[in-house]
Amino acid sequence: MDEQQNHIIRVEQDGKMLILIGTAHVSKHSAEQVKAVIEAEKPDAVCVELDEQRYRSIMDGNRWRDMDIFKVIKEKKTTLLLMNLAISSFQKRIAKQFNIEAGQEMIQAIESADEHGAKLVLADRHIQVTFARVWGSVGFKGKMLLLSQVLAGIFSNETITEEELEKMKSQDSIDSILSEFTTYFPRLKKPLIDERDQYLAEKIKTAPGEKVVAVLGAAHVPGIRRELGKTQDLKQLTQVPKKSNWPKYVGWLIPLAIIAMMVATFMMNTDVGIQQMQSWLLWNGTFSAIGVAIGFGHPLAILIAFITAPITSLSPLIGVGILAGLVQAYFHKPQVADFEQLNEDVYTVKGFWRNKVTRVLLIVLFASLGSLLGTVIAGTDIVRLFISNF
Incomplete structure (x- = not known):
């Protein structure tokens, strides 16, 4: 067996024999290969591309029972959770197509x-650190594009061939859902791939x-x-970027300017x-309420969005x-x-809307995006009316 062609590489490093097995995360062949190599080599240690969170996700089928949805919302972690679920959806859709278990090679x-x-x-960096460093690598436009790519991964019904499945071995499980995004933002490769390689x-x-x-x-x-x-500084690689102060200033300056x-x-x-005020109230409230309605929100949630946006x-x-x-x-x-x-439920679009957990997450996201759109439209109208009457 040609190990290079079968994604197995041997490296002698500091008196150790390191055997690297490259796998596809939804490949039955990869799981069989992992089993065969470990049985033949009988290593002292087995490293897996998992962090503690993903390890528990694989090993504990009841992990979701302990999640407090109110805490997730209050701590503003809905976007992170949606991204995790979107990646899970992407893998499960492919795994179900080929009647295999996602992450089977890690199991x-x-x-x-x-x-x-x-x-x-558990050799991988914590996924929340990776997402935090990814999030900090793109601007506002990048964040919107990132969210659109993640949501596209949820809504896609695309199927793939077995040949295309094998080609997935050239992509990372996270990167595969964001491949188009990385072409627009090449610097995303550093936190997503390069830093994790290190x-x-x-x-x-x-x-x-x-x-x-x-x-x-x-x-x-x-x-x-x-x-x-090379020698890597794990402390530096796990630092979460400090939030810049300028978004806070902008977050106050824009409302103050509008007022x-x-x-x-x-x-x-x-x-x-009065016309300016009506524009602000209607555009903001209406688009935010529409966002909640798209998520099939409770009537009072729709009303709250309209009033408070x-x-x-x-x-x-x-x-x-x-x-x-x-x-x-x-x-x-x-x-x-x-x-x-x-x-x-994360396997299908219908499931995302049917499940009460993901519906809450979608409502948080859509209400915010609706309000953002309304702010842009109403803000533009307010500036126009101000200039015309100055």
Whole structure:
């Protein structure tokens, strides 16, 4: 068997034998290959491309039961959770097409490590750190495009051939859903792939024992091989970027400017000032309410969005999405069954809307996007009326 062609690479490093297995995350062949290599090599340690969160996701089928949806909304983690679920949806759709289990090769690596008494090493960087560094690498336009790509991954009904499945070995499981996005933002490759290559390489070469098997997405193997000869600073690679202060300033300056223009216009022409206020109330409230309605929100959640969007748009302290989401979660509180069914429901668009957990997340997102659109339209109208009456 030609190991190079079968995505197996051997590297001697500092007296250790490191065996890198490049896999596709939804490939039955990859799982069989992982089992065969570990049985043949009997390594001292097995490294897997998982962090603690994803490891628990694989091993604990009931993990969703402990999730507090109110806490997720209040801590403003709905976008992060949606991205996690979107990636899960992408993998599950392909896995179901080929009647296999997503992440089967990682499950096999964990089981084989236990069977042969090898030390299991969770070698990947925490996914929340990766997303935080990705989020910090793009501007406002990039964030909107990123969300659109993630949502497109949810709504896509595309199927793939077995040949295309094997080609997925050249892509990372996270990168595969964002491949088009990375063409628009090449710098995204650094936190998404390059930094994780560095992190994985350091964890692999410092794994205990003289023989180490590492089970990885094949996209990482070339980069890891290059990085093995270098010393990586794991502390630096796991730092979450500090939030810049300028968005806070902008978040206050824009509302203050809008308020100032409306007050000035009122003083010059009361009728036009009233027209500005009506524009602000209607555009903001209407688009935010429409967003909640698209998510099949509770009538009171729709009403709350309509009433509060014009107010929250003038304050960066709280968003309309949080308020609408909390109201939705109160009147349609997710039950244990919703959390238990979450794994299956993220497989389809219908499931995303049917499940009370994901519906709350979508309402938070759509209410916020609707209010943002309304702010842009109403703000433009207010500036126009101000200039015309100056």
